[in-house]
Amino acid sequence: MDWLTSFAISGAGMKVEQTRFNVAALNLANANAVIGRDGAGFRPLSVITGTTNYSAPFKSYMQNEQMLASYAPRIQGIVEQNVSPRQISMPGHPEADDKGFVQVPGVNSTLEMLNIITALRAYEGNVVAMNAAKSMAQKALDIGS
């Protein structure tokens, strides 16, 4: 049915926002996880989102409603942020280098908190849109009664 398109679009949005939230939470959780001297360890991640359908021109979906769902967002990939690790002076640490520094991921806590809040608000927006679609469908079922 037609409202399934609305559900699919909102569901795709919720999935994307949940992934963005998870990645931001993962970055925060790993903010103080020490990177070993061999460089093995966590690097801050960020989410790349895109549309499912790049090929069709934008105006074509104005003529074909079925194509709307194919423009729903999706996760294109999760990539490492291009930031250098932070140096912390911890002379007694087993992974410390000659000068007594250990490396921790260069997580920008402020940015990650911002990402969490925007993901939360966008998720709420998707829920509101989905509820509105459901209300519209239910109102349509009320026609004539």
Added chain:
Amino acid sequence: MIDPIAAYGNMESIGNVATNATRSTTFIDWMGAELTKANGAINDADVNLKKLAANEPVALHEVMLSIEEARLQFQLVTQVRNRILDTYQDLLKMQI
């Protein structure tokens, strides 16, 4: 040169179109299809709920979306059934 008289087009295909038009989907076909859809949606929601209860990794919003889909699909079938039943009772009460 003048062509000999021949049948215009393919009469058989025209006949097929006519019969197809008369036996195009009846209401009962539509109702059956919608009921099957509603049943499938309820089954999907049930499967998702069981997954959630079994602590399998399934997105919460997908479970809720499938439940709402099932509910709407079932409401559509119920509303159509109500309308049809009303009409049927109107017909029954008709004085002849």
